[in-house]
Amino acid sequence: MKSSVLQDxxxxxxGLIFCSATIPRSLDNQLRKRYPDVxxxxxxxxxxxxRRVQLGVVDIDKEPYRGNRxxxxxxxxxSIGKAGEGSDGESYxxxxxxxxPKVNKIIVFVNEREEADEVAxxxxxxxxxxxxxxxxxxxxxxxxxxxxxxxxDQPPTAEEITLARKQARMEKxxxxxxxxxxxxxxxxxxxxxxxxxxxxxxRGIDTLAVKTVVLYHVPHTTVDFIHRLGxxxxxxxxxxxVVLVGKKDRKDVVREVREGMFRGQALI
Numbered sequence: 001m002k003s004s005v006l007q008d009x010x011x012x013x014x015g016l017i018f019c020s021a022t023i024p025r026s027l028d029n030q031l032r033k034r035y036p037d038v039x040x041x042x043x044x045x046x047x048x049x050x051r052r053v054q055l056g057v058v059d060i061d062k063e064p065y066r067g068n069r070x071x072x073x074x075x076x077x078x079s080i081g082k083a084g085e086g087s088d089g090e091s092y093x094x095x096x097x098x099x100x101p102k103v104n105k106i107i108v109f110v111n112e113r114e115e116a117d118e119v120a121x122x123x124x125x126x127x128x129x130x131x132x133x134x135x136x137x138x139x140x141x142x143x144x145x146x147x148x149x150x151x152x153d154q155p156p157t158a159e160e161i162t163l164a165r166k167q168a169r170m171e172k173x174x175x176x177x178x179x180x181x182x183x184x185x186x187x188x189x190x191x192x193x194x195x196x197x198x199x200x201x202x203r204g205i206d207t208l209a210v211k212t213v214v215l216y217h218v219p220h221t222t223v224d225f226i227h228r229l230g231x232x233x234x235x236x237x238x239x240x241x242v243v244l245v246g247k248k249d250r251k252d253v254v255r256e257v258r259e260g261m262f263r264g265q266a267l268i
Contacts, residue, residue, distance in 0.1 A: 049261050053232045053239040057254060060246045069244055073108075073119075073216060074126050076242055080106060080212050081128070081192035105149055108196045108214045109228045119216060120196040127188035133197040142200075149195050149209055199224060213241045218249035225257050 018031065018038075031038060049055075058072055065072040081104055110116055113134035123130035133145050196216075213232055219225040232239025245254060 049226065049229050049257070050232070050239070051261075052237065053229060053241060053261075055229070055241045055243065055258060055261060057258075058242060058244050060244050067246065069216070069246060070122060072244055073214070074123070074128075076214060076244070077106065077108075077123065077128060077192075077194060078126075078189060080104070080214075080240075080242075081189040102191070104192045104212070105210050106192065106194045106212045106214060107149065107210050107231055108194055108216055109219070110196060110198060111217045111220065113198045113200075115216070116196050116198060120194075123194055123196070128194055129189070129192060130194040130196055133195060133200065135198065135200055145195060148193065199227065211237070211239055213239070215241065215243040218243060218245060218251070218253055220250070220253075222253055222256055222260075225253060229257075 016035075020027075023031075058076060060069050060072040061067050065075075108119065110119055113136060116132040116134040120130040120132035131145055133142060137145070210231055213229060215225075215228060219228060229239075229241045232241060243254060245251060
């Protein structure tokens with residue numbers, strides 16, 4: 001059936017149009033062989049990662065991680081979350097004392113959908129507010145989760161400021177109570193929310209609210225790498241990507257991406 005369709009296309013049609021956001025090298029080679037006279041309409045540097053996006057590489061095989069990806073990952077997320085505390089870019093300026101700091105939002109990409117829940121649960125066990133999103137998630141859950149990472153925080157309204165000030169005055173008037181020394185102290189990362197997801201969230205989603213992307217594994221291809229980092233640097237904003245690299249990961253992909261970013265060149 002497939003071969004007959006191709007034959008019909010070649011013999012009965014005068015023109016073919018191939019449209020794609022990305023064209024992997026394997027497909028590009030096939031097109032060149034089958035249609036050597038094809039005309040190309042492309043945008044230069046369409047798939048170049050924005051210059052305002054920085055990429056850091058964490059070698060999980062070095063000290064102190066010694067191949068422990070989970071330990072390296074938790075350390076990276078905690079460091080990002082703590083670094084966001086007190087940042088001018090993550091606050092409401094002079095109103096922060098009333099409204100509280102903005103939430104630092106991080107997207108974590110995994111290669112397999114089965115890992116999304118596992119990684120999110122691991123973060124939760126470490127006191128980090130995390131949710132998972134994959135192809136198995138319901139449409140309603142997908143919409144609710146994505147809304148938190150796509151909607152940019154708006155400046156507080158006059159009513160919100162008034163309510164926040166009233167609440168602050170009430171809290172100051174509450175009598176001081178000596179804390180129970182026996183109470184267990186839970187370590188939590190404040191003002192940070194993490195979305196653990198697959199490539200389902202790497203395309204067609206306007207994540208203006210996200211400034212940091214963590215790649216739990218090295219993506220299989222530069223195409224996947226581009227789309228995942230493409231959640232950053234939108235509308236000219238700064239962004240930061242971090243990729244965890246181990247012995248079995250494709251270091252050649254990381255090297256190609258970093259060289260392309262340094263030169264400002266398109267990767268595909």
